[in-house]
Every structure is written in C-alpha cells, then in structure tokens.
Amino acid sequence: MSVKELNISPVGRVEGDLDVKVYIDNGKVTRAHTQAAMFRGFEKIMAGKDPQSGLIVTPRICGICGGSHLYCASSALDTAWGTKLPPNALLLRAIGQATETLQSIPRWFYAIFATDLANKKFANKPLYKEVVKRWAAYVGETFQIGLTASGLPVQIYALFGGQWPHSSYMVPGGVMCAPTLKDITRAHAILTQFKNDWLEKVWLGCSIERYMEIKSWQDMLDWVDENDSQRNSDLGLFIRAGQEFGIDKFGQGVGKFLTTGTYLHKDKYNNPTIEGRNEALISPSGFFDGENYHEFDHLKVSEDVKHSWYDNQKDGLHPWDEPLPTPAKSQPLEHSDFDNQYSWSKSPRYNGYTCETGPLARVVMNANPKNKEHQIRDPLFGDIIKKIGPSVFTRVLGRMHEAPRIYKFIEQWLSEIDLDREFYIKPVEKDGKGFGATEAARGALAHWIEIKDGVIKNYQVVAPTTWNVGPQDGSNNPGPIESALMGTTIEDPLDPVEVGLVARSFDSCLVCTVHAHDEKSGAELSKFKL
Numbered sequence: 001m002s003v004k005e006l007n008i009s010p011v012g013r014v015e016g017d018l019d020v021k022v023y024i025d026n027g028k029v030t031r032a033h034t035q036a037a038m039f040r041g042f043e044k045i046m047a048g049k050d051p052q053s054g055l056i057v058t059p060r061i062c063g064i065c066g067g068s069h070l071y072c073a074s075s076a077l078d079t080a081w082g083t084k085l086p087p088n089a090l091l092l093r094a095i096g097q098a099t100e101t102l103q104s105i106p107r108w109f110y111a112i113f114a115t116d117l118a119n120k121k122f123a124n125k126p127l128y129k130e131v132v133k134r135w136a137a138y139v140g141e142t143f144q145i146g147l148t149a150s151g152l153p154v155q156i157y158a159l160f161g162g163q164w165p166h167s168s169y170m171v172p173g174g175v176m177c178a179p180t181l182k183d184i185t186r187a188h189a190i191l192t193q194f195k196n197d198w199l200e201k202v203w204l205g206c207s208i209e210r211y212m213e214i215k216s217w218q219d220m221l222d223w224v225d226e227n228d229s230q231r232n233s234d235l236g237l238f239i240r241a242g243q244e245f246g247i248d249k250f251g252q253g254v255g256k257f258l259t260t261g262t263y264l265h266k267d268k269y270n271n272p273t274i275e276g277r278n279e280a281l282i283s284p285s286g287f288f289d290g291e292n293y294h295e296f297d298h299l300k301v302s303e304d305v306k307h308s309w310y311d312n313q314k315d316g317l318h319p320w321d322e323p324l325p326t327p328a329k330s331q332p333l334e335h336s337d338f339d340n341q342y343s344w345s346k347s348p349r350y351n352g353y354t355c356e357t358g359p360l361a362r363v364v365m366n367a368n369p370k371n372k373e374h375q376i377r378d379p380l381f382g383d384i385i386k387k388i389g390p391s392v393f394t395r396v397l398g399r400m401h402e403a404p405r406i407y408k409f410i411e412q413w414l415s416e417i418d419l420d421r422e423f424y425i426k427p428v429e430k431d432g433k434g435f436g437a438t439e440a441a442r443g444a445l446a447h448w449i450e451i452k453d454g455v456i457k458n459y460q461v462v463a464p465t466t467w468n469v470g471p472q473d474g475s476n477n478p479g480p481i482e483s484a485l486m487g488t489t490i491e492d493p494l495d496p497v498e499v500g501l502v503a504r505s506f507d508s509c510l511v512c513t514v515h516a517h518d519e520k521s522g523a524e525l526s527k528f529k530l
Contacts, residue, residue, distance in 0.1 A: 003030070004493055020481075021338065022499060024490050029499075032478065032485035033338045034469045036345035039309070039331075043324050046459035051077060051429070051451050054459065055168045058447065061461065066165040067100040067157060068440035069461075071262075072447040075436025077172035078272040080451055083427040087266035089174030091413045092160050092423065094263045094282075095187075096170065097438055098406050098413075099153040104441035105403045106198060107150035110135065110143045113396060113504045117241060119497040127241040134234065142202050142234050149198035156187045156410070174424035179417065187414055191407065199403060205233030208404040215379050217387045235400065248393035251502040253484035254354045255390060257361035258467070260296060260437035260444040261285030263409065265374055266416065274298065274435045282409075283439055284375045286365045287350055293368040298435050298446065301462065303346040304473035315474035316349075319448040319460035320433060347470035347479060348462050356480040357443030357467040358506060359399035360390065376405070395505040429454070440464055442507050468506045481506055 004024040019035040042061055046053060054073035059066035071093060078085065114135040122128050134142045154164040160177050161167035169176045195208070204211050206229060214220050224236045231240075242248060261281035269280035278285050278296060285296035303322065305313040312326040328341060336342040349355070360381070367382025381398060388394065431453065437446040443464030450458040470479040478486070481503060490496045 006490070006493065006496055006499065020485070020499065020503065022485055022490075024493065027489055027491070029485050029488045029490065032482040033342060034345075034471060034479055034481050035333075035336065035343045036469060037333055037343075039327055039344045041325065041327075042461060043459050046456050047324055049456050051080070051449065051454075051456055052172070053456065054447065054449065055171060058461065059166050059168065061463075063165050064104065065100060065440040065442065065445075067096050067161070067167060068438050068445050069447070070168060070170050071097050071438040072436040072445055072461075074170040074172055075272070075438070076434035076447045076449045077427075077436070078434070079274050079277075079436065080432040080434025080449055081172055081427045081430055083173045083272060084425045085270050085272060086174055086422045086425060087270070088417055088421055088423045090264050090266040090269060091417055092175045092177065092179075093170050094266075095410055095413050096157050096161055096167070097262055098410050099157040100164070101439075101441045102194075102403060102406045102410070103150050103153040103157075105150075105399060105406075106146035106203070108441070108507055109396070109400060110140070110146040110150075111137075112507060113501075114143070114238075115140075116497055116500050116504060117245060117247075119495070121491060121495070121497050122245050125241070125244050127237065127244055130237060131241050134237065145202055146198055146234075149194055149202075152190050152194040152197070153410075155190050159183045159187055171424070173427040174422075176424065178423050179419070181419060184414055184417060184419075188411070191410055191414070195407060199407060203234050203400070203403065205229040205231075205236060208407060211404050212408075216383045217380075220380070220384075238396070238400070242393040242396070247396075247501060248388060248391045250488045250498065251392035251395065251484045251505055252390050252487075253356050253395075253480050255290045256353050256355045257288045257364045258296070258350050258355035258357050258444055259283075259285050259361050259365045259439060260298075260446055261365075262437075262439040266413075268374070277437075279372070282375055283362060284365050284368065284371050285437075286368060287353075287355065288361070288364050288368075289353065293365070293370065298437070298448075300351040301348060301446070302352075303348050303462065305346050306474040306476075307340065307342055307471040308346050309341050309344055310346075313346075319446075319462060320450060320458065322458070322460055324458065343471040345466055345470045346462075347473040348467045349473055354473065354477055354480060354483065355467060356390075356484075356506075357464050358395070359402055359441075359443070360395045361443060362439055363398040363401055378405075392501050392505040399507075443467060465508050469508050481508070 006022045019037050021033045022029045023031040058069040058073045061069050115137040118132045118136045134140050157164040161169040214223055224231055224239050230236050261284050263282035264280045265282055287294040302316045302318055304315040309328040309331045310325050311328045312323050363381040366376040366378040371377050431451045434449045446462050448460045468480045472478055484502050488498050490498055
C-alpha cells in the first residue's frame with residue numbers, strides 16, 4: 001500500500017509562512033513535519049540598541065498580538081531595572097492584554113476556524129445545514145455578527161493605548177496614559193455593547209453569570225439541554241456539531257501543557273521581580289505533565305536547534321545563554337531534508353518536555369487545586385481533560401470558554417482605576433538581565449533581555465507559535481502540532497480539511513493555501529484554501 005504525501009505550503013495565518021508536510025498510510029497521518037519558512041531576525045534587529053527599543057520594535061513582530069509583545073518588553077525592563085509599578089499601571093496593562101485577547105476570540109472562531117465546519121466533508125451530518133447557515137465564510141448569519149463584534153474590545157485598548165495595533169503605552173515604571181472619567185465610562189459602554197451584540201445574545205444564549213456556574217463536563221452537557229436559547233446558541237451548536245462531526249476524536253497532541261501566566265494583581269507586583277511574578281499572577285503560570293501540576297520556572301525553558309537552519313547554536317540553551325541567531329549558509333526550502341535541518345523555528349522545551357501552549361493550556365492550569373485565592377480557580381477543564389481528553393474540539397472549547405471570564409475581569413478592572421493616583425513612576429536605568437512574560441491570545445509569550453554598557457547585548461523572544469510549530473528537538477521528538485497531526489484520518493487527500501482543522505485549532509500566527517502532491521510522480525494534485 002503506497003504512502004501518500006501532502007505538502008501544505010504555506011499554512012499561514014497572520015504573520016510569516018508555515019509549511020506542513022504529512023505522510024499518509026492507509027488513510028492516516030503517520031509522520032508530520034512543521035516548517036517555519038521565513039526568517040525574520042528580530043533578535044538581531046534589537047542587538048546594540050537602546051534597551052527601550054523593545055517597546056517600539058517588538059510590538060511590530062505581530063500585527064494582531066503586538067500588545068502582548070509590548071507587555072513582555074515593558075515587563076522585562078521592569079525586572080532588569082527594578083522599577084516600581086503603581087496599581088493603576090498594572091490595571092491598565094491588564095486591561096490592554098485582556099481586550100486584545102478578547103477581540104481575538106470571536107474573530108478567530110468565525111474567520112479562522114468555524115468556516116471549515118461548513119466543508120462538504122460534513123454534508124451528511126444532520127446539523128450541517130445549520131452550521132453552513134450560521135458560519136459559512138462572509139455570508140453566515142452569525143459569522144458577520146461575530147466579526148463585527150470582535151472590533152469592539154480593541155476600541156477600549158485604543159482609548160488607553162492611543163491606538164491598536166502597535167501601541168507603545170506600556171513603559172518600564174507604568175503606563176504613559178492618564179485616562180479621564182469619560183474614557184472609563186466610554187470603555188464600560190463599549191464592553192456592554194460587546195456583551196449585548198454577541199457574547200450573551202449570540203454565543204451563550206444566557207447570562208455570563210449562568211454560564212460561569214458550569215464546573216464539569218456533565219454540567220456543560222446539561223447546560224446545552226437546559227433550554228432552547230442555550231441549545232441553539234452558537235456555543236450550543238458548536239458543542240452539538242463538534243461531537244456529531246467527530247472533531248473530538250483527533251488532534252490530541254502531546255498532552256502536556258505550559259503557561260507563563262498573565263494579569264498581574266494590582267497590589268501584588270508593585271516591586272517587580274522575576275522571583276515574585278508567579279505569586280502575583282491572576283491567570284496562573286505552570287506546567288501540567290498530563291497528571292501533575294508543577295510551578296513554572298523560566299530557567300527551565302530551553303531551545304533545541306538540531307532541525308533548525310542555524311549554524312552557531314547548541315541544543316538545550318536557555319534564552320539568556322543563546323547567541324544571536326546566525327542563519328545557516330544553505331536553507332533548501334524547496335527540497336528540505338526532514339531528517340536534518342528543515343525550519344527557521346527553534347524547538348522550545350520545558351525541562352526537556354514538548355509542551356502545548358495556548359488557551360487550552362490556560363484553562364487546564366486554571367483547574368490546579370493549588371491556585372491561590374486571587375488566581376483563577378475553575379475545575380471545568382481538569383474534568384474535561386479526564387473525561388474526553390484533548391482534541392481539536394477541546395482546544396476550541398477551551399479558547400471560547402475564556403471570553404466570559406475575560407469580560408468580567410475587564411469590567412472589574414475598569415471599576416478599580418483610581419483617577420486621583422499615579423500611573424507612572426520614573427525608573428533608574430542600569431545594566432542587568434530581565435524577563436517579561438504574558439499569555440498572548442495564542443499562548444505563552446516571553447522576552448528575555450540582557451543589557452550591558454547601556455545597550456542591548458542579547459534579546460530573545462519565545463512566542464506561542466514557536467512552542468507549537470517548532471520542529472523536532474535534539475532527540476527527534478516531534479513538536480506539538482506535528483504530534484497532533486499524527487494519527488489523523490484524512491478522508492480525501494484532494495481536500496484534507498482534517499489537516500486544516502488540527503492546524504487551525506492551535507491558531508498558528510500565519511494565511512493558508514494547501515498543495516497536495518502524488519508521492520510517485522510528484523505531480524500537484526490540487527491547490528486549495530483551507
């Protein structure tokens with residue numbers, strides 16, 4: 001029986017190029033490779049520049065999560081310089097991060113993921129017509145509502161940050177803005193419109209408060225059948241169609257999850273230190289090995305480069321110890337050697353383990369029974385992982401589950417801003433090392449900086465997409481998306497929507513065209529949009 005090969009080139013979303021190569025034997029993926037096909041070199045751009053250059057340069061790494069990079073860049077300088085942060089600054093930073101993530105949730109679901117559920121593969125399913133009616137690209141009824149609503153949260157970001165994307169309002173020592181009562185009142189109004197237009201009316205079919213009472217998988221199933229409003233909501237339809245379409249049966253991944261955490265409590269991180277960060281987090285950091293929870297330690301982060309196109313690097317180095325990347329002399333993209341170097345991405349590992357990062361990792365970490373009183377405590381996805389396990393379905397459900405909680409956080413933080421108190425405390429610049437992290441919409445994001453003689457000696461960024469799309473590591477263990485693709489059944493090699501569903505469930509920050517090739521002749525079979 002011949003092995004078929006699919007060359008997915010590129011599988012991109014927002015920034016950069018991602019290629020995927022999968023081998024199919026007897027209808028199932030037996031081997032997969034993810035390939036980051038573009039070198040950007042932001043670490044080299046930063047070298048030798050003023051330490052505060054990161055506040056301007058790194059938000060341009062991404063056009064949809066630039067605020068997350070700004071959060072990390074300012075936080076890294078806070079720890080390097082030993083700044084003081086007023087409560088108002090921590091609130092406005094958290095609001096910026098939260099609004100950027102909140103806008104991404106409906107935009108991702110409708111524009112990136114759900115349209116694949118309208119693929120003809122599912123045409124024989126009873127719920128298919130309803131899925132197409134609501135979620136077909138551009139013309140779907142709630143597709144349009146969700147995409148329109150997704151622009152509202154970043155209007156709040158722009159009120160405080162001056163613009164979105166590519167704002168630079170977060171600075172070491174606080175924020176550059178001092179909002180007025182009018183700004184806060186307007187932010188509340190925008191947030192309420194988001195709830196009324198989409199979150200409660202379309203997505204939940206109930207109040208946020210009722211939804212947040214759900215604590216187990218059985219509670220979730222009972223919630224769906226509680227009344228017609230909830231059953232026929234977009235969330236109710238997704239839960240019913242997701243199981244009916246079988247997307248809960250593939251895309252499991254490595255089963256190990258990592259979060260760097262985010263949203264620093266306004267009264268618990270006023271004197272920033274790397275060591276004190278975990279305790280101050282509201283959305284907790286941590287590592288879940290599939291059975292047990294472990295405290296996050298940034299010193300356990302390393303990157304392998306055996307399968308990456310770099311000449312001067314060694315496997316297993318911590319970002320502070322990594323040299324600036326030197327591209328290999330030869331990068332044969334067209335005829336890559338997948339037994340050797342085949343990607344511009346490095347392979348991040350935590351304590352040697354391959355880890356999935358992203359919204360599913362966050363909701364799993366929220367179920368840690370040891371979370372502090374001020375941290376999120378939500379047992380739901382601890383139960384879901386035990387009952388049905390990780391999958392495309394679980395990954396999507398995890399991301400969408402965040403929307404109501406983030407909404408409530410923003411509402412709370414807006415009410416806690418004290419307009420009579422300071423928003424910035426000028427820091428003293430000095431040499432040193434710093435670490436800043438957050439949870440971007442797509443997962444764990446961290447910046448490491450070393451300052452010497454008043455300029456940047458080394459700057460390293462490890463992004464969610466790097467964690468998830470990285471190639472095999474030094475021991476040839478596959479990356480998270482490579483692992484999630486393996487074992488997937490491909491029903492039609494000319495229309496491999498299953499590959500798209502797996503890749504999109506991780507939401508790699510990259511725009512999709514797929515090429516399928518016949519292994520024997522090398523002829524292109526088809527070209528299509530995922």
